[in-house]
Structure formats: structure tokens, C-alpha cells
Amino acid sequence: MDSVLDEFEWRGLVADSTDRKALEAHLAQGPVTFYVGFDPTAASLHIGHLVQLMLVRALQxxxxxxxxxxxxxTGLIGDPKMTGERKMNDADVVAGWVDSIREQxxxxxxxxxxxxxxxxxNYDWTSEYSALSFLRDVGKYFSVNRMLAxxxxxxxxxxxxxxxxxxxxxLQSLDFAELHRRYGCTLQTGAQDQWGNITAGADYIRRSTGDVVHGLVTPLLTKADGTKYGKTESGTVWIDPERTSAYAFHQFFLNAEDSKVIDYLKVFSPRSHEEIDELARQTAEEPWRRAAQHALADDITDLVHGVVQRRAAEAAGKALFGRGDLAALDQTTVKALAQEVGATTLESAELPTIPEALVLAGVVESRSAGRRAVTEGGAYLNNTKVEDVERRLTPQDFxxxxxxxxRRGKKTVGALTLK
Known part of the structure; x- marks a missing residue:
């Protein structure tokens, strides 16, 4: 690769930038101070934000x-969404989210x-402005016509x-200007939907100081159909393990589409060009092996959750379908499995029979179907085959x-939890 921008473009980390040649020369001249911003609109970042952090790591x-x-x-305000006004969260809530995201x-x-x-x-400098000083010192440089466009x-x-x-x-333009003034920041990075804010900030700096600064945005992470990547039926894929378990996180990336998995590897994996090219070949020639998906899931789970939790997630995936020891899994992983399969909570003090448990767990549709599963040798409790149709669950089975x-057969799985 000829330059750092060439490398970033190969990895799919560049959607647009201000004058490319000027930015390339600026990065080549020596260390550049740059910034990326995260608004605390929730207590955790999600995998879309992780793209920005990969770019930060690469530049650092x-x-x-x-x-x-x-x-x-800015977290008290919220960047405008296409769908409508954001909810205004309490200042104390936002302050808590700031601490959480700083830690992440x-x-x-x-x-x-x-x-x-x-x-x-940015609260450190924004809070120092009065309404009058903000309008005079910042607002004067912005055209309403351009803002409306x-x-x-x-x-x-x-x-x-x-x-x-x-x-x-x-407000975001003021951030760029303040970081430029305080730390000599000359580059802002962000997601593609931040392009308007970033270029507005660069223009504000040019108009108010005469200085030239730069912007670079990454593509939004999407699926093959163009929809945002990182959403599941149960919600957003967070990087907080309390919100998205290591097991669910690992499983999400194992299910990446063949047509997009190499794109995701380039963004999230430290693997070399040669390794990724080889995984691309395997995906094209031997898709059933899902080698690229396993590499992606392992690499990104190692990054976010750590190697120990990734190995536990792998073990859980195997054990769930009878290829490992469920009893060896830790409590956090077992609870994550239950959540992923949509566990039913038992309300009655009397524990059910196995056929009844299969129905409650959503594994079969009726008790008669549950009885057939047992008599035909296809019913399992914690990966142990059950042969007695009258067998009733005990507290020790949990x-x-x-x-x-x-489980019924090899693939139909459900779970029960004690209230």
C-alpha cells in the first residue's frame, strides 16, 4: 500500500474525506492530532461505534x-435523526452515561x-458560553440557508x-474549533452520517481563524440488503457485556452473510491482507466451512470481551447442541444461553414432567408430542437423553x-428458568 489512506480504503474505512491529496500529505508530514466524538445517548456504545474505534486504533x-x-x-441535545425528535434525557442520566462510555x-x-x-x-467548554456569547462568537459564522440544505x-x-x-x-462545530485551539487538532473522524457536521466544523474554523483542517468519515456498517448491520430481533448489538453477552455477540458474527463477511473482517480484524485474501478464497470455494465467519466472530469477540469469554462462548455454542459439557459452563454463560433461546420462567412451585417441560420450553407443541419425543429417544435434558415419560424435573436439574x-433431536432447543 502506498499510504495510510490506501490501507484504510482497502479496509473499507473511508467513505469520504475533505481534499484527499491534502489529507494524505498532512498525515504523511508527521503526527497529527485528531478527534472522534461519541454522544452519550445510551449507557453503552454499539458495534457501529466500534468502527470508529478501529480507525482510532489504526491511527494511534x-x-x-x-x-x-x-x-x-451534545448528549443533552442529540444529533438530529431522520425519524424524529430525540427524547431529552435528564442531565444526571446523561452524566452517568458519560462516565460509562468514557470507561468503554x-x-x-x-x-x-x-x-x-x-x-x-465538551461540557467543559460549552458550559462556559452564555446564550449571547454563543450567538455572537459561533452563530455569526453559520448561514441559515446552508443549515436548511x-x-x-x-x-x-x-x-x-x-x-x-x-x-x-x-455545537459540534464548536467542539472541533475548541480542540483545534486547545490541542492543535487538525482532523475529525466519524461515521458517514456525520459528514455534514464535520465539514461544517472545518468551514467554521476556516472562517473564524483562516486555518485549514480536515475530515474523514467511515461507511455505515450495512448488510447485503443495505440495512444497518448490528440490529437483531432482540435489539442492538452492544459492546457492554451486561447488554449483549459474549455468547450472543459471538453468535451474531458467526451468522454474518457470505457476501459481507470479508468486508467486516477488513474492518474489525487485525489479520493481514494475505490472511483475509485466503479467507475470501475459502468463502468463495468452500462456503459451507464458514471459515471467514469463525475468524470474524473470534477476532471481534476477543477484542470486545476477551479471549476467556470468547472461548466460553464457543464452548456454550457446542454444548447447547450436545457437543460439549453444559455443566462446565459458568453461570453467566448459562444465563446467556437461556436468554438467547427465549427461556420460559416457571411460575408454578410444582416442577413439570419432561413432556410438560418440552411444551413449556417451546420445543414441542403438545404433551403428546413431548411423550413421543421421549419414547422415540429424541428428548434431552441438559444434553442427557431422557427415557422415562413420567420423569419430573427436580431442582438439581437446573x-x-x-x-x-x-432439546428435541439435534437442533430444536429451549430452556426453563426457575422464578
């Missing part, structure tokens, strides 16, 4: 200086080495957009005192 590894901004101020992003960058990243909060604003004009969200671009896994 090449000697550039990262600033990671957590938006204690700290996992993915080096804060202590010879080129440490710096964590910043922004895609998200234009789409929201019919349904309505508050002055608060309409003005968000001024792994870690909480979860009993029921």
Missing part, C-alpha cells in the same frame, strides 16, 4: 495523537504509552424539527440452580 498505532470526545453537552472507549486505545490518547468532555434538516422540515436539534451542528435446557 501509526503515531497520530487521538482525542476521544464524550459529549456531555478506554479499552480500545492506549492511554498510558509513549503516544497516549486523551479523553475530553443539510439532508437531515431538509427531510425533517415537513414533520418538524426543533430549534434545539436544528442548532446541533453549531444448572447453577437457575436454568434447565431442553
Amino acid at each position: 498505532e501509526r503515531g497520530h495523537h487521538p482525542l476521544l470526545l464524550v459529549g456531555g453537552a 472507549v478506554s479499552k480500545y486505545v492506549d492511554l498510558d504509552g509513549p503516544n497516549p490518547a486523551r479523553l475530553v468532555n 443539510r439532508d437531515v434538516v431538509a427531510r425533517r422540515l415537513e414533520s418538524g424539527i426543533s430549534y434545539t436539534e436544528f442548532s446541533y451542528v453549531l 444448572l447453577h440452580g437457575e436454568v434447565a435446557l431442553l
